[in-house]
Amino acid sequence: MKQSIFEKIFQLSESGTTVKREILAGSVSYFTIVYIIVVNSMILAEAGIPLDGAIIATILLSAVSCLLMGFWANVPIILVPGMGINALFAYTMVGSMGLSWQAALAAVFVSGLIFVFVAFSPFSKVLSDSIPNSLKEGITVGLGLFLMFLGLEKGGLITKGETSMIALGNLGNPDVIVTVLTLLIALVLFIRNIQGSFLITIIAGCIIAFLFGTIDFSELSFGGMDPGAYKEVFFSMSFMELGKFEFWIAVFSLTMVIIFENIGLVHGHVNSIKRPERYQKAFRATGVSVLLSGVFGSSPTVATVETAAGVASGGRTGFTSVVTGLLFLLSMLFIPVIKIIPDSAIAPILIIIGILMLENIKHLDFSDLSESIPAIMIIAMIPFTYSIADGMAVGFVLYPFLKVMLGKAKQVSIVMYSIAALFLVYFVFQVLG
Template identity: 65%
Template sequence: MKKWMKDPFEIHSSSTSVKQEMMAGTIGFFTIVYIIAVNSLILSEAGIPLEAAIIATIVTSVVGCLLMGLWANAPIILVPGMGINALFSYTMVHSMGLSWQEALAVVFVSGLIFMFVAFTSFAKKLSSVIPNSLKEAITVGLGLFLMLIGLEMGGIVQKGTDSIITLGEFSDPFVLAAVITFLIAIVLFMRNVPGNFLITIVLGTLIAAGFGLIDFQQADSETVRAADYMAVFGAMSFESLFSFVFWIAVFSLTLVLVFENIGLVHGHVSFINKPDKFSRAFQANSVSAMLSGVFGTSPTVSTVETAAGMAAGGRTGLTAVTTGMLFAVSVFFIPLIKLIPNSAIAPILIIIGGLMLQNIRNIDMKDMSESFPAIIIIAMIPFTYSIADGIAIGFILYPIIKVAIGRAREVSLSLYVIAVLFIFNFIFHFVG
């Protein structure tokens, strides 16, 4: 006990230092701070007031990072996940017709299921049920979806008259600002400039201002009050609890949450060569995801930007705690955050989507019974503008192909059950 009180983060045994850990946490913060603006804007698409969404994102990030640092003693950053926030706003609310209050209830219930998986041996069992090709396809499909959203948000592509989509009007100052910002963003990213996403947002905002696209009076005239957030905190609605749509949303969100975080956490603890931290880190992740519904935002994930802090030497929970505390300080800069235009955010979505697309290399393209259902998931998520539908179609097609070529035994019974549930979901929508 005395030893723990002297070195609660095991800094000495981890061959690091307080200075190194705090520096790593600071770098991690500046790498991921863009999430405040990006996540808030995406949540506002679901109907959540922007001011409340900003505070919800900050509160959830603070609590998530502190949970990870204090419970798991791991240098992993927990913030609302990109891709999952799109599932929240564009699929659960826009496509499935849930209110944002009902969608928050979905987040809460999914988080409880996630906790059950994380705190039992069910995590390993569940991981073995879903084929690796389908798990990787979900990540790739989310990446392609994010790229599409980013391109649309920046006006670089738009709805076409003779085609589904077409190039935007590059003579439009807004589109031009987005394109210039993207070019800057990709150069900064490829050159691995520290805090490149934060720099992109700052420069993108200045570029938009140069084109006269920002009303700076908004920073003075509008303030974020605690009362704005209290309308969202604990605003979960369980009116649709007994509806089929609610549970399909829960199932889809849980599936993405569990398998995306299994991969992310495993990758992070492997990077620092501490696989023994997986269990507690995964548990902290699940508790944070559940609390996200209470705090008023989409669920948290073990973000890929964690690697920036780790690369800077972060090895213990002090890195995550430092990042969390910096998120708390950021609440004083909310008026400035609200000035950030879509043209400054869109390039980041495009780049993050591109990063997620790289997971396609993990899919076995030589075996068509594995690769084709995966490719269908990748294509259908953005084409249907629904993550849940894209996953469903791929999960239905996988066992059908295996049965058709005489390899039915390669499919687990649980996967057959999942496929049948997805089929019932489609039947429900068709009949409805």
């Protein structure tokens, strides 16, 4: 009877899979991506969101989003808050632009509304086709470099220099030693393709930190977590800063990143399971998930790269995502453990994810400098300005400028000219204060 229910909902036979295989794939996906609970929560906490609330928000949003993707789109795509985008939320929207975290959540909600409009209309194809691939790749690589920078900084491997902007950290510091040892373990596990390598890295990092005296397990208290903190986070969006120019720049930048990143990821995942006809529903489910992100109290979700782990383990239907979502709900039992994990255990994961995103630079066409130079400027300016929005703006303004100056104005779409104009206005307002 159960088999017939699963078959009716997920069409397992049609996809050439079984209940056992989907459960295994969902479990693998979970252990591959579970690190996001720790990493995302700590980044959200740096934006001012209470840590307990950030942890619960990350867990609930990930669980609901995976269930949504599984039941609605019937694909094994895992939706969780995206790395890089959470950095945009915390360090650019809140840190650089000066928005409150409540206003930043409102910006996430508005971006989600735009995403849903795009996903449920033909405009998604128009928008995707209007932005040059070189700039899309530049954004991905720039985010990767930014995550590497954050990881190196959090782990103490780089610090503010006395005679330079940055310098090598104190290698004799116990926290830095723990980071280095954990990073070496993380690299070996990842390169050897060990399932759940990031989770193992976090556990190993905590043990090493304990041995070096940089973490105190006596602080572990299963009664210390405050579930009431989530009341401050859930549906805490504030639209009081709606009239600020920074708010709309945040919305614009966030929307650009989440739409283009998800277009590429969703396309890749549905093609990997040879189900391109499911793209539309999957993309729409992603849009609704982004909309829910602001409500739950988190930075936006993305169709994760780690989805590939579940697919490689045999996942072919939404049942895989449902299993992953249910396992996320069980994570609520381990919140007290999550809270004591040190930066030295998280930094190596940020570094490795950043490295993986850097590989997209191979897709740039260096034979055409009018294509590659704007992308390279995005890659450089995102980490160097410590602002994803500023880095994107430089490349998007430079691209049409170079094309016009080289007599290639017709290669730039009207939509691209419009986007460049908006970013140019953004810079003008910065100059005018």
